[in-house]
Every structure is written in structure tokens, then in C-alpha cells.
Amino acid sequence: MTIWPPNPSDLRRPVYRSLAETLIRAVNAGELRDGDRLPTHRNLAYDLGLSVQTVSRAYDELIRRGVIAGEVGRGTFVKSGRSDAQTPFLSEGRYGELIDFSMLKPVFVPMHLETMRRALTKLGTDLPASAISSFRTSGALRNYTKPALKWLKLCGLDQPSQGLLLTNGNTAAMTVALMTVANPGDLVVTEELGHHTLRPLSRYLGLRIQGLEIDAHGVVPAAFAKACEKSTVKAIYLMPTGLNPCALTMPLERRKELVAVARRHDVLIIENDAWGPLQPNRPEPIAAMAPERTFYFTSLTKCIMPGLRFGFLTMPETYQSAAANRQLVTNWMVTPLMAELASRWITDGTAEYLLKWQMEALGERNKRGAAILGNVPFNSSPNGMHFWLPMPGGWTEDGFVAHARLNSVALAPGASFKLSDSVHKPGVRICLGAETTEALERGLTVISRLARSNPEPPLLTL
Known part of the structure; x- marks a missing residue:
């Protein structure tokens, strides 16, 4: 039939x-x-x-x-x-009662809008001329270095200012880092399930990308070493603290093992720590273990507020000039107006207050989500912004995502994060921050039902 x-x-x-x-x-x-x-x-x-x-x-x-x-x-x-450039999140607008779990965002409530409005009102009364008049990075950004170093210390990184660039968020920092560590034709290795923009960005820059085997602790050191023995690897790109699609936090010992391989083969490290200090009791950054070879970046966008596009890129001092030149040709400099506002928040404690609020909000959503999914296996991290749901028996990614979508729930398919042609662990990413608490519970209830059903379930309705 x-x-x-x-x-x-x-x-x-x-x-x-x-x-x-x-x-x-x-x-x-x-x-x-x-x-x-x-x-x-x-x-x-x-x-x-x-x-x-x-x-x-x-x-x-x-x-x-x-x-x-x-x-x-x-x-x-x-x-x-699927194409390499396919994004895991919905590119179109909202339709009807769609519950969107595809976009990785922090929780945003009216309090955030009011906080921003108050800050902008105050900024209008004492805005320094340099924030809107300077084309020179040294003159415009001189006052923002100290707040940046304060935030980096909160992330576990005591970084000298000579190895610091201020950026327009994580994407700008990621681009500068890749352009600095590698030339067209060079090989960059990474997790087999990793950052969804890494492959298209690397293709635009002429870089080769190879995904490495991961286990419950992240990249397998033996797989990294094997890649280095087989080819000349210029850099390894890692998301070691919960941010990766599988919601894995790499333990300290695994970080040390990967650093040892990188030193043995003289490989540079790019550490994406976009969530910053959002995770409690996190291991120290790889950049703190291997400052001589690590490009580290983070920002306020994910852990505080989506529109607060202010980030930090640190690197070995010997690469400072090269990274600054690449920053000039791609972004020129961080937007001074945003840097002014964010620096004030770091200095007066607003940023840390919003961070703690976000940690509590996401912690509560993780607890609610775990209760709804019950005994359905999934990965998560403390205060994380998403769950990783390995495909239940018999389901394909496309089938699961499509059935959820037909029930007005949008998910991010694991194939969107695939960076290896030979190995893939099927699953979906479920983002927890973008929706209201009520919508979160309704959407997770649909997912829980699907995960417990056969691959050809009866049509579910919200």
C-alpha cells in the first residue's frame, strides 16, 4: 500500500x-x-x-x-x-500560534525593555562626544577597556589589555579570529556537531573544515591527534561550555588533553564562549590554560540581552596587530554608542544584575522542561539555553521536526550543525529562552508526546 x-x-x-x-x-x-x-x-x-x-x-x-x-x-x-548554509532557526516570520524553539536566545521580559529605555534616557543627558564623533579606534574606545577586562575576569579570564579587541558581538569576533589564524586553503578542525555558521563562513574565507568525533565530554583527543598527524591543522574551533548543540560542558581534564595535543602539533585554538559566565561552577576557559595560542571570544548578547551587541576577543599578544587589521577591514571598530552603554552597565553593576536574573530564569526553565520531558532522554547544562534531544527510536530528524512543525512547534534539526560528512548523531536542539513560560510548557508537552510515540503518530493538536 x-x-x-x-x-x-x-x-x-x-x-x-x-x-x-x-x-x-x-x-x-x-x-x-x-x-x-x-x-x-x-x-x-x-x-x-x-x-x-x-x-x-x-x-x-x-x-x-x-x-x-x-x-x-x-x-x-x-x-x-539540506545545504551547508541552512540555518537551524526559522527565517520567516511567525505564523499563527507557532511556538519557536529554533532560535537560541536569552529570556527577554518587559523588565529588559524598561532597563534599556532608562539607560538610553540617561545616556542622552551626558553622552560623551567621542561616542558619536570619532573615527579613530584608540580615541573612541580608550575608556571601554577597563570595563571589558572586568567582565572577562568574571568569565574566568585575567587578560592583559594588549591582547584585547572590542567587537560588535560574537559573530564579528569569530570572523576576525578565523581570518587571523588561517589563510585560504588551511585546515580548521572542530566538533562534528558545532557552530552552524562555521562552515559557510569558512567557505567564504577559503578555509577547509573538518569535524572531529565527539563523546560525552566533547572532542575526542585521539581524533584531534589523528587529524594533526594526517594533515597540517592550523586551528581547532571549540565551544566547550554548554553552548554546543549537544549541550556538553567539557571537563577540565579533557580541556588539558586537547591543549596538550595543540601544543604538540603547534595548533592554534579558537574558543567560543558566547554564553560567558552564565554557567555556574564552570571549568576555567581554555584561554586561561593556553594563552599563548588561544583566541577567546564572548559577549553580552547571549547572557544579558539580545540587542546588546558588545563583545570581546582576546588573543596572544603576537597576533594583536594582525587581528586589529582584520577588525578594521571587516567592522572598522565596535559601535562606540553600544560600547558606552554596555561599559556603564558593567561598571555600575547593571550587567551583573541582569546576568544573575538570566541565570535564575533559565535555571527555572530547565527544571520545568526536565519535568515535562520526564524519562525522555535529553542533554542539558545548568542554566543552559537549550536541550539536545537525541532521536527516539525509529524517528528521523526530518520526520520529527516536520511533525513538531505541523503541531505548531519549530525545532532546530541536528543536521544544521553537522560539520562531518561521515559521522552524525541524529537529534534536535530545543531552545528554551525565546518563548513565554506558558508557551514553553505547551511546546515541550507536544515534544514529549512525539518522543514517546511511533514515527508515524496520530496527528497531535495543541
């Missing part, structure tokens, strides 16, 4: 969802393959005895999910494959 096209009598209400769900099942079963052409809206509606509007709504749902794609003048086609 074939799944596609469906028997009209098998479609349930709401019919557009049931139709979309049936097509997804056909893709998962291999009846429909990447590139297969689908009937026109009108023809399928006629064949199934449905309205054209119902079929159009089902196709729209599948297009939003990325299961199919429409091409002007050619038709509609199955699109089961």
Missing part, C-alpha cells in the same frame, strides 16, 4: 495538516525523493476532491518547513536535502 498520493478517506481534520503530514511520511518512507515533481495545486485538489485553498495551505506549510520548494515556471518539487 502506498502512502502518496493519499486516499481521501484517510485524511483527517484539519485536512491541510493531514495532507502535509502524509507527504512528509512519504518522503521519510522513500516514496518521494529529492527533486520529485509534485502535482499542481489544482490537479491535486481535483484528484483528492479537496478545495484548491486546502491544497495551497498544505503546500505553504511544507514550503515553510523546507520539505518542498516552488520554482516559478517549473512547478513544485520535493526538497529533502
Whole structure:
């Protein structure tokens, strides 16, 4: 018995969802393959005895999910494959009652908006001229070094100012670091499930990327050593403290092992610590163990407020000039107005207050999430912004994400983080910060039901 096209009598209400769900099942079963052409809206509606509007709504749902794609003048086609540049989060706006667990964000409530409004009002009364008039980085940013060093110390890093660059958040710091450590054609290794922008950014810079085997503690040292013995590795890119898709925090001993391999093979290290001091009792940064070879970056964006794009990049002093030049050609300098505001918050304690608030809010969401998922296996980290849900038996990533999406829950598929062509641990990332507490509980209830059901479950509704 074939799944596609469906028997009209098998479609349930709401019919557009049931139709979309049936097509997804056909893709998962291999009846429909990447590139297969689908009937026109009108023809399928006629064949199934449905309205054209119902079929159009089902196709729209599948297009939003990325299961199919429409091409002007050619038709509609199955699109089961993924490109390297695909983001794990939704690129379109919100639709209806969609609960979005795909975007990694801190918790944001009206208190944050009021805090920002008060700060901007005060800034308007005593704004220094250098914050809006200077083109020279040394003149505009001189006063922001001390607050930056104070925040880095809170992150566990006592960094001299000579090896410090202020950046417009983590992405800018990541770009400068990659451009500084490697040239076109060089090899950079990383976790096999890692940062979703690393592959496309490396491709734009002409770098080669190789994903390394990970276990419950992060990158396996033997896999790192083997890669170094086989090829010349310029740098290893790591997210060792909960930020990685699998929500793993690398213990101190594993960090020391990787540093030892890096020293033995003279490999530079890029440490992405975007969450900063959000995690309690965290091991010291790799940059503190190996300052002579580590580029470390963090910012206030993830741990305090999404719009507070102010970050810090530290590096060995010998690379300071090269990194500063690359900062000039990509960003020129951090936005002084944002640096002024963020530095004031660090100095007067506002930043640390908001950090502690965020830690408590995310800690509570982690507890609620764990209670709802119950005995469903998942990975998490203290005060972390997401769960990692390994695929329950029989489920595929695409199938699980698609069924959740049909129940108005958006997830980030593990394939979006895949940086190895040979090894992949199927799973989905569930972000905890972007939604209200009530929406969080409703969405996690849907996920819990799906995880306990068969790969072809009955249609669930919120």
C-alpha cells in the first residue's frame, strides 16, 4: 500500500495538516525523493476532491518547513536535502500560534525593555562626544577597556589589555579570529556537531573544515591527534561550555588533553564562549590554560540581552596587530554608542544584575522542561539555553521536526550543525529562552508526546 498520493478517506481534520503530514511520511518512507515533481495545486485538489485553498495551505506549510520548494515556471518539487548554509532557526516570520524553539536566545521580559529605555534616557543627558564623533579606534574606545577586562575576569579570564579587541558581538569576533589564524586553503578542525555558521563562513574565507568525533565530554583527543598527524591543522574551533548543540560542558581534564595535543602539533585554538559566565561552577576557559595560542571570544548578547551587541576577543599578544587589521577591514571598530552603554552597565553593576536574573530564569526553565520531558532522554547544562534531544527510536530528524512543525512547534534539526560528512548523531536542539513560560510548557508537552510515540503518530493538536 502506498502512502502518496493519499486516499481521501484517510485524511483527517484539519485536512491541510493531514495532507502535509502524509507527504512528509512519504518522503521519510522513500516514496518521494529529492527533486520529485509534485502535482499542481489544482490537479491535486481535483484528484483528492479537496478545495484548491486546502491544497495551497498544505503546500505553504511544507514550503515553510523546507520539505518542498516552488520554482516559478517549473512547478513544485520535493526538497529533502539540506545545504551547508541552512540555518537551524526559522527565517520567516511567525505564523499563527507557532511556538519557536529554533532560535537560541536569552529570556527577554518587559523588565529588559524598561532597563534599556532608562539607560538610553540617561545616556542622552551626558553622552560623551567621542561616542558619536570619532573615527579613530584608540580615541573612541580608550575608556571601554577597563570595563571589558572586568567582565572577562568574571568569565574566568585575567587578560592583559594588549591582547584585547572590542567587537560588535560574537559573530564579528569569530570572523576576525578565523581570518587571523588561517589563510585560504588551511585546515580548521572542530566538533562534528558545532557552530552552524562555521562552515559557510569558512567557505567564504577559503578555509577547509573538518569535524572531529565527539563523546560525552566533547572532542575526542585521539581524533584531534589523528587529524594533526594526517594533515597540517592550523586551528581547532571549540565551544566547550554548554553552548554546543549537544549541550556538553567539557571537563577540565579533557580541556588539558586537547591543549596538550595543540601544543604538540603547534595548533592554534579558537574558543567560543558566547554564553560567558552564565554557567555556574564552570571549568576555567581554555584561554586561561593556553594563552599563548588561544583566541577567546564572548559577549553580552547571549547572557544579558539580545540587542546588546558588545563583545570581546582576546588573543596572544603576537597576533594583536594582525587581528586589529582584520577588525578594521571587516567592522572598522565596535559601535562606540553600544560600547558606552554596555561599559556603564558593567561598571555600575547593571550587567551583573541582569546576568544573575538570566541565570535564575533559565535555571527555572530547565527544571520545568526536565519535568515535562520526564524519562525522555535529553542533554542539558545548568542554566543552559537549550536541550539536545537525541532521536527516539525509529524517528528521523526530518520526520520529527516536520511533525513538531505541523503541531505548531519549530525545532532546530541536528543536521544544521553537522560539520562531518561521515559521522552524525541524529537529534534536535530545543531552545528554551525565546518563548513565554506558558508557551514553553505547551511546546515541550507536544515534544514529549512525539518522543514517546511511533514515527508515524496520530496527528497531535495543541
